[in-house]
Amino acid sequence: MTQLKNDTLIRALLRQPTAYTPVWLMRQAGRYLPEYNETRGRAGSFLALCRDPGLATEVTLQPLARYALDAAIIFSDILTIPDAMGLGLHFVEGEGPRFERPLRDEREIRGLQAPDPTAALRYVLDAVRETRGALAGAVPLIGFSGSPFTLACYMIEGRGSADFHTVKALLYRRPELLHHVLEVNCRAVTDFLNAQVEAGAQVVMLFDTWGGILGAAEFREFSLEYLRRTVAGLRQEHQGERVPSIVFTKGGGGWLEDIAAIGCDAVGLDWTLDIGAARQRVGKRVSLQGNLDPAVLLAGPEAVRAQAKAILNAYGKGAGHVFNLGHGVSQHTPPENVAALVAAVRALSPAYH
Amino acid sequence: MTQLKNDTLIRALLRQPTAYTPVWLMRQAGRYLPEYNETRGRAGSFLALCRDPGLATEVTLQPLARYALDAAIIFSDILTIPDAMGLGLHFVEGEGPRFERPLRDEREIRGLQAPDPTAALRYVLDAVRETRGALAGAVPLIGFSGSPFTLACYMIEGRGSADFHTVKALLYRRPELLHHVLEVNCRAVTDFLNAQVEAGAQVVMLFDTWGGILGAAEFREFSLEYLRRTVAGLRQEHQGERVPSIVFTKGGGGWLEDIAAIGCDAVGLDWTLDIGAARQRVGKRVSLQGNLDPAVLLAGPEAVRAQAKAILNAYGKGAGHVFNLGHGVSQHTPPENVAALVAAVRALSPAYH
Numbered sequence: 001m002t003q004l005k006n007d008t009l010i011r012a013l014l015r016q017p018t019a020y021t022p023v024w025l026m027r028q029a030g031r032y033l034p035e036y037n038e039t040r041g042r043a044g045s046f047l048a049l050c051r052d053p054g055l056a057t058e059v060t061l062q063p064l065a066r067y068a069l070d071a072a073i074i075f076s077d078i079l080t081i082p083d084a085m086g087l088g089l090h091f092v093e094g095e096g097p098r099f100e101r102p103l104r105d106e107r108e109i110r111g112l113q114a115p116d117p118t119a120a121l122r123y124v125l126d127a128v129r130e131t132r133g134a135l136a137g138a139v140p141l142i143g144f145s146g147s148p149f150t151l152a153c154y155m156i157e158g159r160g161s162a163d164f165h166t167v168k169a170l171l172y173r174r175p176e177l178l179h180h181v182l183e184v185n186c187r188a189v190t191d192f193l194n195a196q197v198e199a200g201a202q203v204v205m206l207f208d209t210w211g212g213i214l215g216a217a218e219f220r221e222f223s224l225e226y227l228r229r230t231v232a233g234l235r236q237e238h239q240g241e242r243v244p245s246i247v248f249t250k251g252g253g254g255w256l257e258d259i260a261a262i263g264c265d266a267v268g269l270d271w272t273l274d275i276g277a278a279r280q281r282v283g284k285r286v287s288l289q290g291n292l293d294p295a296v297l298l299a300g301p302e303a304v305r306a307q308a309k310a311i312l313n314a315y316g317k318g319a320g321h322v323f324n325l326g327h328g329v330s331q332h333t334p335p336e337n338v339a340a341l342v343a344a345v346r347a348l349s350p351a352y353h
Numbered sequence: 354m355t356q357l358k359n360d361t362l363i364r365a366l367l368r369q370p371t372a373y374t375p376v377w378l379m380r381q382a383g384r385y386l387p388e389y390n391e392t393r394g395r396a397g398s399f400l401a402l403c404r405d406p407g408l409a410t411e412v413t414l415q416p417l418a419r420y421a422l423d424a425a426i427i428f429s430d431i432l433t434i435p436d437a438m439g440l441g442l443h444f445v446e447g448e449g450p451r452f453e454r455p456l457r458d459e460r461e462i463r464g465l466q467a468p469d470p471t472a473a474l475r476y477v478l479d480a481v482r483e484t485r486g487a488l489a490g491a492v493p494l495i496g497f498s499g500s501p502f503t504l505a506c507y508m509i510e511g512r513g514s515a516d517f518h519t520v521k522a523l524l525y526r527r528p529e530l531l532h533h534v535l536e537v538n539c540r541a542v543t544d545f546l547n548a549q550v551e552a553g554a555q556v557v558m559l560f561d562t563w564g565g566i567l568g569a570a571e572f573r574e575f576s577l578e579y580l581r582r583t584v585a586g587l588r589q590e591h592q593g594e595r596v597p598s599i600v601f602t603k604g605g606g607g608w609l610e611d612i613a614a615i616g617c618d619a620v621g622l623d624w625t626l627d628i629g630a631a632r633q634r635v636g637k638r639v640s641l642q643g644n645l646d647p648a649v650l651l652a653g654p655e656a657v658r659a660q661a662k663a664i665l666n667a668y669g670k671g672a673g674h675v676f677n678l679g680h681g682v683s684q685h686t687p688p689e690n691v692a693a694l695v696a697a698v699r700a701l702s703p704a705y706h
Contacts, residue, residue, distance in 0.1 A: 165683060168648030172656040215646050215679075216627040217663070254606050254625060272607060274569040293568050295521030303525040310570070326568075330518060 004202070006139045009071045013203065013244035013266045013287050015320040021312060021349035022070035023342055024142070027328030028063040029075050033335060035062050046091050050076050053126035060131045064139065066335065067342040071139050071203070074131060074196070076124050078146030078207050081188050082155045084120035085112060095159075102158030109177050114188035117195040124192075125199040132200030143201025145192050147208035147249075148185035148230060149223035155181065164213055171222060178222060186226045190233035197238050204234060205246040205268070212251020219255055228262040246289055250327065253278075260286045271326025276314035288315065291326040292341070297333040301340035308344040317352050357555070359492045362424045366556065366597035366619045366640050368673040374665060374702035375423035376695055377495070380681030381416040382428050386688060388415050399444050403429050406479035413484045417492065419688065420695040424492050424556070427484060427549070429477050431499035431560050434541050435508045437473035438465060448512075455511030462530050467541035470548040477545075478552040485553030496554025498545050500561035500602075501538035501583065502576035508534065517566055524575060531575060539579045543586035550591050557587060558599040558621070565604020572608055581615040599642055603680065606631075613639045624679025629667035641668070644679040645694070650686045654693035661697040670705050 004010065008022040030036055039059050043049035050056060060075040079097050083089035088100030103109050115121065132141050146154075154160070156167045156178075171178050193204045211223035231245055247259055248268025259267050260282040269278055269290035278288055296307045308323070315321045323345045329338070357363065361375040383389055392412050396402035403409060413428040432450050436442035441453030456462050468474065485494050499507075507513070509520045509531075524531050546557045564576035580600055587598055600612055601621025612620050613635040622631055622643035631641055649660045661676070668674045676698045682691070 163648065163683070165648050165651055165685060168646065169651040172649050172652035172660070212625065215624045216630070218646075219625075251604070251625070271568050272565065272572075272604070277569070293521065293571075295516065295518050296525050298518055298522040299525030307525070330516070332518060 003137055004140060005137050006070060009140050009322060010202065010242070010244060012319065012322050013246065013289075014242060015284065015287050017319050017353065019350060019353055021315075021321050021323050021345055021352065023323040023345040024069050024071035024073065025063075025325050025329050025338065025341075026073075028067075028069065028073065028338075029059045030329055031331035032329055032333040032338070033062055033066070046077075047089065050080070051123045053123055053130050056123075056127035057130040057134055060127070061134060063338075067339060068346055069139065069342060071142050072131060072135060073142040073144065073205070074124070074128050074201065076127065076144070078144070078150065078209065079154055080121055080124055081115065081145065081185070081192055082151055084115040084117075085155075085188070087155060097154060098159045099154060102154075103156050103181065106174075106177060109180055112181060112184045114184050114191060117188075117192040121192055121195070125195055128196050128199040128201055140202035141200060142203040142205055142246075143193060143196030143199075144205040144207060145189045147206050147211065147223060147247075148182045148189055148226035149211055149214075150207060150209045151185045151189070152178065152181045153210045153213075155185075164210065168213075171218060175221075182222065182226045186229050186233075190230050193230070194233075194235050197235050197243050201243070202238075202241065203244050203246065205248065206230060206264075208247065208249040208252065211249040216254065219249075219252070220258065223249070224255065224258055224262065227259070227264075231263045248289070256281050266322065268324065269326060273326075274314055275311055275321075276316060279315055279320075284320075287320040287322060289322040289324045291324065294325045294327050294330050294333070297325075297337045297341065298330065299337075301337060304337050304340045305344045308341055309348055312345070312349055312352055315352070319353070321352075323349070356490055357493060358490050359423060362493050362675060363555065363595070363597060365673065365675050366599065366642075367595060368637065368640050370672050370706065372703060372706055374668075374674050374676050374698055374705065376676040376698040377422050377424035377426065378416075378678050378682050378691065378694075379426075381420075381422065381426065381691075382412045383682055384684035385682055385686040385691070386415055386419075399430075400442065403433070404476045406476055406483050409476075409480035410483040410487055413480070414487060416691075420692060421699060422492065422695060424495050425484060425488060426495040426497065426558070427477070427481050427554065429480065429497070431497070431503065431562065432507055433474055433477055434468065434498065434538070434545060435504055437468040437470075438508075438541070440508060450507060451512045452507060456509050456534065459527075459530060462534055465534060465537045467537050467544060470541075470545040474545055474548070478548055481549050481552040481554055493555035494553060495556045495558055496546060496549030496552075497558040497560060498542045500559050500564065500576060500600075501535045501542055501579035502567075503561050503563045504538045504542070505531065505534045506563045506566075508538075517563065521566075524571060528574075535575060535579045539582050539586075543583050546583070547586075547588050550588050550596050554596070555591075555594065556597050556599065558601065559583060559617075561600065561602040561605065564602040569607065572602075572605070573611065576602070577608065577611055577615065580612070580617075584616045601642070609634050619675065621677065622679060626679075627667055628664055628674075629669060632668055632673075637673075640673040640675060642675040642677050644677065647678045647680050647683050647686070650678075650690045650694065651683065652690075654690060657690050657693045658697040661694055662701055665698070665702055665705055668705070672706070674705075676702070
């Protein structure tokens with residue numbers, strides 16, 4: 001495969017010196033972009049878009065045509081694994097993901113199997129291959145998956161929830177059943193991320209979107225431990241290149257030191273943390289990715305520049321910072337504010353290196 | 354007024370020795386209780402129930418008839434203040450609170466006035482007076498309000514939201530307008546809590562339900578500062594008795610030391626924190642209230658007892674702990690699990706005093 005022309009992200013994730021702070025944005029390809037909506041319209045639905053490697057490649061590349069981003073992230077959904085397990089993913093307009101056949105009893109839980117990613121998730125791997133080819137080494141391609149616990153939340157609840165009370169009732173009533181789901185998910189996530197690396201992903205990221213709903217002890221037992229096992233099972237290298245890993249637990253700020261100790265290369269921060277304080281807490285163990293409040297992108301270019309500067313300044317001088325949001329880009333974001341953000345990070349960050 | 358027969362809560366909030374750990378539960382009067390649903394049915398709606406002092410007194414007392422709780426909390430809603438400001442509170446079944454006339458422009462914001470609580474909020478004060486009389490000193494009565502920032506969230510967004518992006522866009526675009534709303538709210542909340550104390554509330558609590566959606570710097574500027582000013586304006590004593598104050602920021606675990614330093618007597622903790630670690634962080638500055646995950650109450654009496662014991666044990670020996678949940682009681686809670694919790698705290702906690 002081609003050499004990377006811009007390896008700033010890889011270097012920053014490995015805490016190596018860079019000329020500036022690399023920037024990419026969670027959900028950088030999405031509904032705030034008119035060209036995305038056009039492609040999605042052609043696909044017919046969000047899931048059809050995810051499942052068509054050609055169209056997934058097209059939308060993955062769209063934000064890179066507009067902005068000087070330092071990475072692409074494969075366009076997909078965090079719930080492809082449980083769908084491949086047969087749970088029947090679908091989307092209800094305005095209400096988010098649903099599973100037709102959530103895990104409802106012990107028999108269903110005991111029958112759960114990790115899918116072979118090269119079969120049931122081949123459409124994602126094909127999109128990774130096609131995107132990697134189309135990028136031609138311009139910037140690295142990030143592969144991703146939901147975390148074992150976050151997948152379990154949707155698999156058991158059957159949908160998003162403010163409190164995931166079905167999941168938590170199972171956790172407190174039959175912890176061994178939840179552990180079984182998490183073990184299967186851990187195998188599935190590890191296999192899927194390694195398959196994405198084989199297909200061409202140069203960085204992998206674990207989205208632990210719901211780990212933050214747990215108590216401290218429960219987070220360690222039911223989410224962190226499976227993040228640790230997943231990271232331990234990841235390919236560290238592919239074709240002679242290191243493949244860095246990023247772990248992001250939304251609402252996990254209280255457990256930052258613990259997350260930084262599981263073996264990942266970088267930790268994603270949500271916007272509630274001061275990134276300077278976070279850097280002091282993790283020391284040199286990991287790089288940090290984040291953490292602008294996505295709501296700043298609703299305000300206007302001046303607020304965007306001021307807040308971007310505040311974050312660069314809070315992180316301070318030296319290697320190990322990947323600029324990102326603290327959560328995905330909102331669909332209500334004016335695209336010109338994203339342009340202002342990427343330009344501001346590029347213009348202001350060399351002073352910190 | 355009558356002497357308190359059980360002043361365990363007051364003593365614990367003031368870090369004085371007690372024979373056991375007092376317990377009450379956020380939303381202890383609510384939809385999980387069949388007798389509540391019966392009274393609500395008679396009232397016709399949730400708001401009619403809040404506005405009828407006789408019925409509000411009735412539901413306030415219902416959980417005390419079932420459980421050996423150490424406090425009553427007046428049955429009301431956190432959004433009575435903006436309703437009294439003329440924003441038109443109503444509830445959409447299954448979707449939570451809405452305002453008919455949210456703050457939409459600078460003119461509306463500049464025209465905002467703090468209401469006279471003895472007029473527009475008299476129904477709450479009447480309920481406080483009636484409940485205080487009915488309690489006859491059995492346990493203390495807690496009055497409460499939403500925090501200035503949390504009220505502003507609903508007043509500007511017009512309803513609940515996952516990200517309150519209208520509020521945040523205003524915060525980043527026109528911070529001076531949000532500050533104006535917060536100043537008016539601060540005056541309104543202070544007046545309202547002091548009026549509740551005059552009417553008979555023996556403890557006051559500020560619910561900062563949405564402070565945790567902010568970044569660290571924004572929390573300090575837009576929520577914490579107004580919590581501080583509110584607490585500074587509270588009556589410390591009434592009729593020769595100290596009136597302790599409790600501040601609860603959901604999702605505020607990262608800022609615990611800051612919240613503990615604003616002058617309140619106690620800080621409420623959500624369930625994501627280890628209460629032992631929290632105690633080490635705040636030292637002797639405040640008491641701590643919390644912090645069982647309300648989802649534990651969905652699991653069963655054995656899980657309830659085990660988790661209650663874990664929290665008592667994590668806090669450890671000595672004064673300054675008020676047992677509570679880390680969030681309100683879920684409507685799906687079996688009442689017998691609440692009985693198991695209150696009994697467990699009463700049985701297990703004397704060993705820690």
